[in-house]
Amino acid sequence: MKRRNFLRVGLGGFLGMSAAKGRDAGYARQAEITRTPLLRRELGRTRESLSILGLGGVALQGESPDRVREVVRQAVGHGINYFDVAPSYGNAEDLLGPALQPFRDDVFLACKTQNRDRQGAQTELEQSLRKLKTDQIDLYQLHALTTRREVERAMGWRGAMEALVQAREAGKIRFIGFSAHSQEAALRAIELFDFDTVLFPINFVCYFRSSFGPELVERAKNRGMGVLAIKALARQPWPENALKSRWPKAWYQPVTAPEEADLALRFTLSQPVTSAIPPGDLKLFRAALEIAHGFTPVNEGELRRLRQLSRGMQPLFPLEE
Helix, strand or coil: CCCCCCCCCCCCCCCCCCHHHHCHHHHHCCCCCCCCCCCEEECHHHCCEEECECEEHHHHCCCCHHHHHHHHHHHHHCCCCEEECCCCCCCHHHHHHHHHHHHHHHCEEEEEECCCEHHHHHHHHHHHHHHCCCCCEEEEEEEEECCHHHHHHHHCCCEHHHHHHHHHHCCCEEEEEEEECCHHHHHHHHHHCCCCEEEEECCHHHHHHHCCCHHHHHHHHHCCCEEEEECCCEEEECCCCCCCCCCCCCCEEECCCHHHHHHHHHHHHCCCCCEEECCCCHHHHHHHHHHHHCCCCCCHHHHHHHHHHHCCCCCCCCCCC
16 A cells, blocks of 8 residues: 655644634645654554554544544644544444545555454445445454354354455455454454454453453464554443433543543553554543653553552453353
8 A cells, every 4th residue: 555644734723623624725735743743553463553542433423524524634643544433333434434535545444344244244345445435444354243153153154254355355455353342252253363453442440350351462462463452541331320411422431530541541552552542532532642642651650540540440341251
């Protein structure tokens, strides 16, 4: 894939700039960068280098096209080159495709399918290619594997994996990965196929309260896989009768206190991961972006603080027996 230098854009007013200012003239102009772009890390054995923070399509769902164009343009200006989306994220593909067109040669685009059969996965891939306005997706993933049976169905005869391998041979996708919210399913998937990447919850509460994550991360790294993180800014399930209207796209209670958010994201980025996708809300994405720009690994005192914070919290994902 052709790799050109990033279009240099200003960072002011990341979410507040009016949509009118983000039209075609804004896409073409170059402006002074006011801070160092985000750090990048290698993605397993792929030889790709991704920004330590990615932009997830859920955050774009339901926004106006002009707003999405401006968010994408500003994200690229910050040095973000990793974008992740899926058909299950409402109209996010329809919005992201046009917004990414001016930058497509310079970014790493990931997409997913929840279909487990060959025909369904093939059909969904073709639809995503059209919506995303590209002839090749960099990383295509089996989305949200939850049980061993589901994994084995996708890997079996006429399963989705047949479509993904065929698409890679045809040049429609470059790398194959999966996402999972179950460590058991993830470990089984790694046993059955030589995946390039795994997208998995890497979260301080889950690490300390249920030991959910460390084994999967170690296994993936030993296989040379790239590890991509989700749920870094997740706190715990919503308490009963909690007011959720402020975060309609978050099915869990997000971390919002500044100190806790800083520690939570830095904890995730201190693990052997390439990049993290913040929760699906633009306000939370903005907060994560500020933290990522100043990233330093957590120290022993901060680990003790995180362990203390996790006490009394309910982990989003228990470790399966």
